[in-house]
Amino acid sequence: MSESWPETLTVRERLVEAAAQLFARRGFASTSIGEVAQAAGILKGNVAYYFKSKDDLLTAVIHAQRDRLMAELQPPAAEAGDDVRSAVMRLLRQVRGSAADLALHGCPVGSLAGEMGRTHAARHADAAGLLLGLETFLHQQFERVMPAGDARRCAEHLLALLQGAAVLAQAHRDAGVVERQVDQAEVWLDTVLARFPASAKR
Structure with missing residues (x-):
């Protein structure tokens, strides 16, 4: 149909x-x-x-x-030049808004990358590029306020947390898993940014 x-x-x-x-x-x-x-x-x-x-x-x-x-x-035109927290929160809001779909089907980006890695190696780089693009986005945001090594670890941590939330939400068929983990991610984000005074809005 x-x-x-x-x-x-x-x-x-x-x-x-x-x-x-x-x-x-x-x-x-x-x-x-x-x-x-x-x-x-x-x-x-x-x-x-x-x-x-x-x-x-x-x-x-x-x-x-x-x-x-x-x-x-991308920031709305009226918010061009926004701070790191606002930029990362756009991703968290996007994930929260997709909670119901993630609980039913898992993360389409992660699932496609995983499948290509197992069964279609020639296309794995293209599919994985979606995840890596997200990681790069987060790394670039965090690097605005912290050393590159810390930024990389923060980007990896947050992306792994969100991917794990999608996997667990699908296993339980429970969108609440995603919502709770996004809440935890927001708390973690504020804690991390508080360690770096440069995270104040520029």
Whole structure:
């Protein structure tokens, strides 16, 4: 059965969105082009007009997820030049807002990277790039107020905490796991930033 898609989405965008949802729920290997076409509400034979292969569709999904995530992490125009806490809190709010989906399907970014590492090694770097991009974002934020080594450890810690929360939430089918861990992450963030006076808003 096809999804109900906003009229503003093009056919290509519907295919990418449908593929992203199916890859997150069922995995890349277990999802067929026909299933993506059905979910997007188009004929299977028409998919080739937009994507020559399933790998091409995967590339489009990875790029769309990366672009969307990075856009969500950018400050609003009115807040350009915001402080480290505000920047990191955008990620925490994004994770909290996804708690229900994480409890049902796990983290789509982490799950895709894990699957590619196990079954599709040639695409692992692309999929893992989503996670590494998040790590780089956090590292860059923390490095604004602390030495590079501390910034790296903080970035690793926070990203590992959030990924672990997604895994445990899916195991329990409990969005509350994510919400509680985001609360703990916020407390940890304030504690860490309090150690570095340079974390004051610039």
